[in-house]
Amino acid sequence: MLQISASALSDIRVRAEASYPYECCGALLGAIDEGSVTDEAGQPINAVRRVVETLPIVNEAEVARLIDRFVIEPEQYLAADRAARAKHLDIVGFYHSHPNDTSRPSEFDREHALPNWSYIIVAVAKEDGAPRSGTLQSWELSHDREVFAEEPIEAIESPESPEPIIEAPSPKGN
């Protein structure tokens, strides 16, 4: 299951529309609770991935393929991982858009995925002359890499705003 706030989902939709007609992509940062239920091989089957924030990443696909491909290079992955750890978070998955297509994963998506992460796909198409995001689904690869199954998305409250780090100055003369 994926738990994500409305504000994080909105960030993904806004980015999908801004990138149209090209694919956008990014990382989902948060925490993973592997749960207590495992399959016969001892692998988790009821993990909960909780997204705290999204991290946009530049799509490094070839220019001619930006309309139907996204690529996050290994160096970009390492930078995203460092950014997550600096905030005491983990990468819990990735998102990307499908311009003029559905939010279902392609065979190419399945072949390039890993289990234990969430993969959000959002459809985006032009409506009344402007890009509009449509269906949004999250997918999880099975441990045997054969099935990319839809996982439920649970809406959670947006994380509270961080405490202000600069205090207001004391009134003069006190």
Next chain:
Amino acid sequence: MPNLLIPIALRPYADRQAEIEVDGANVRAALEALTTTYPQLGAQIFDETGELRGFINVFVGSDNIKTADGLDTAVKPDDEVAIVPAIAGGM
């Protein structure tokens, strides 16, 4: 022994460990040592022909082995060896 860094998505296949010390003078030997102990992890990073999956990268220190000697890239005892996925997809 070289220290192998495991991405979070693969840790369930390696007893939840983020880092594992493995024996091996090159990347191939280090990964073989790792996947012999954790065969489920091997199925994620190697394809049916025994080759590294295309989107799986291995870094020795800050160098991607694709720009060095591939799986034959030498590994020193104090090296950090990281398994790093490239993330890709689309329609």
